[in-house]
Every structure is written in structure tokens, then in C-alpha cells.
Amino acid sequence: MRRIVIETKILKKNDEAALENRALLDRYGIPAVNFMSAPGAGKTSVLEHSLRSLKNELRFAVIEGDPATSFDAERIQALGVPSYQVTTGTCCHLDAKMVARALAQLQLEELDAVLIENVGNLMCPAEFNLGEQLRVMVYSCVEGAEKPKKYPVMFRTTHAVILNKIDLLPYTDVSLEELKRSVLEVNPTAVLFPLSCRTGEGVAEWVDWFRDAIVSMRTRVAVCA
């Protein structure tokens, strides 16, 4: 019972900070996108593909959450895209206050979107609203077809699910069709992108959708402002 009370208080405080982040982003007319996954599913690879394809038409900055290293932030910087590193230590997720500190370091007036790479964790990050407009999950197909039902919270709260590493499927017992059914059973409105960051198969479809999503959120925010 005490556990629930503490958790509720933490999440309420977080939601307040998330609303402030959202208000700040709205003032600049730009959306934030929260990328979540288990460790090693390919969030950074998806970001690399997306940024390589879109960085000449849209202006991005990336907030990188990582428990201990700056490996991912360095990969983003190598593409010439500004990135801000949040080292979370033993904290298993980004929270809205961490993101607020990162946003304060970015030149928001020069951006079209802020991309946030969360800590690799299939559970906790889903509970912490960061003020984002869009949630994208990256899932490694080789982790199995039943995981959406075992870890439903994140799958339920995401808008798009990238099913990465489809190139490895022929060497596993995992069925892509069963995996898709499993995701849609938990979240019937999720948009699915089976792809391989390694071979590039399916990446163009994701990039097209992502470009449209950013432009549409950008416009919508601008109209509201």
C-alpha cells in the first residue's frame, strides 16, 4: 500500500513537470518524440537512419538517456545533429525533470522537433510522461512473439512500433505474423513498421511515416499557437 502511495506521488510530480515541458515546446511550436525499447533493440540505429534521411529537411536535436556511457550521444553527434546526454546512473528511465534540464540547453527556436532516446528498459519508461507528443517503440523481433502480452504497458501507450531485426527472423522460431497479432491485441491502433536497420529493408516506409508525423505535429502546433 505504501509502495503505491509513493509511486502515485512520484508519477503526479512527474506529470506536472511533463505539462511544463509540453507548454515550453508548444511555445516554440515543436513536438517531442519519445523513443523507447528494451536494451539493444536498436533505438540508436533507428535514430541514425531517420536523421540521415531527414536532417536536411527538418532540424532535430536529440536528448540521449543512458545509464552510464555516452556511446549513443557520440553516434548522433557524428551525424552533425546536436545531442544532449542525460546520464541516469541507476535510474531506469528518463523523467520529465531530466528532460526539462536538457530542453533548457537546446536552441528550441532553431528546431523542428526534439527526439528523446529513453533508457533501454521495456517497463519503467512507459510510466513517465516526458511532455512528448508522440511515442515510438523499437522492438527486436528475436525477443519473441509473446512479449507484447507479457510487457503490455509500454506497447499500450505507444503510437508506432518498429519491429526491428526482421533479417534475423529466418534463423529463429519467431513468426512475424504472430508478433504483429500480439502487438495489435494489446494496442489495436498501433502503427507497425517491420524493418531491418542492418539491411535497410523497410526503413523507407518508417522514414516516410515519421516525416509526415513530424510535419503534421509541427503544423498543428503552429496553428494552435
Add this chain to the structure above:
Amino acid sequence: MRRIVIETKILKKNDEAALENRALLDRYGIPAVNFMSAPGAGKTSVLEHSLRSLKNELRFAVIEGDPATSFDAERIQALGVPSYQVTTGTCCHLDAKMVARALAQLQLEELDAVLIENVGNLMCPAEFNLGEQLRVMVYSCVEGAEKPKKYPVMFRTTHAVILNKIDLLPYTDVSLEELKRSVLEVNPTAVLFPLSCRTGEGVAEWVDWFRDAIVSMRTRVAVCA
């Protein structure tokens, strides 16, 4: 600061409950083994292999931590091994109190060891002592060679690391040697078992080590008692 105070209190309470679990297990002269990993790395498959090989010489029960389903508990029960399901909901790890409730349901006097399958999460479970004598991590090689440095806490606190899915390595850019170096850099005393639950390669070496570990802990506990 407030976050740290709350976390410290939770972990202190947990450590007290873990000591009680350990004392209970010691009274029966049996060890508990905590299996941890990210989702889909293969904890249940490792348990299935281990139980199939050892269930006729050692008596096991399995405590299954799972956020939402009883899929894994059913796989264990199908082997004729008693399993106790702990549904954790949005809680991202097992804690010592959950394990205490499970231990109270087991016939400890009829067992040689209690195996605990933790929630699939590469971060939080590492911080929660359950009263176990041995920690085993299962890591999916396809998640990348650098993850031990990115998620060092669990790798640091484990005794053995099973490097699963080596059959997929030829189809990835991950180097097994680099992965091994990466684990040993974070935890120089870790015992490593590269294997494939799918093809069975390397499983016998793990099972032999695990049998010896259980027998040695069983004996040690019995001598102390």
C-alpha cells in the same frame, strides 16, 4: 535528493526482508538462485534446459516473476517442476517481500534449490536483493557487445553470465570476443557461458557448472546448519 532518500529507504526495507528470506532458506539448508535478464534474452529457455537435465538428480521449485502473464510458469509446470507465479503488474522487478510470500507456499523441506526467474529488465532487478546465494544473468548476444558498459549494475553484481543466442551471431555484426571482453571489463570475476538454447550448443558446459554450484552451495549450507 528526495528521490535518493525514498530509494534508500525502499532498498533498506528490501535488504531486511532479503535477510529473512536467506535465514529461512538456511534453516532448510538450500540455496536460492536469481536469474535476471532483459526481456526475451532466454531466461525461461535456460531454466527449461537446466531443469530437463537436472530434475532427476536435484529437487527444484521455480518462482516466476512476470508483469502480466503466466506463460513462463506454465512452461516450467509442463516439465513437472513446481512453480509459483508472482504477477508484478507495473512493478519492474521482484522484491524480497514478493519472494517471501512465494517461499511460504513452497515445500522447502522437499527441495534442493529454489530458482527465481526475475522480471525481464536489465536494470532494476539488480538493485533488489532477494536473499539469493547466486545470481545468474542471461544476455542475448544480438543485443550488442557494448551493453555491459552501458548497463553495468547488473553485470557487476552477477556470478555467471550466460551469453545466449550464439547461433545468431554469424548473421549480426556482434563479435563474441568483444562481448566477452566487455563483460569482463565490468566484472572480471564473472564466469561466462556462450551457448544457444535453440541449437543446444554450449548448454552442457552450463549445466555441469550449475549442477556443481548447486551441490556445493547445498553442502556448504548443510555444513553450516
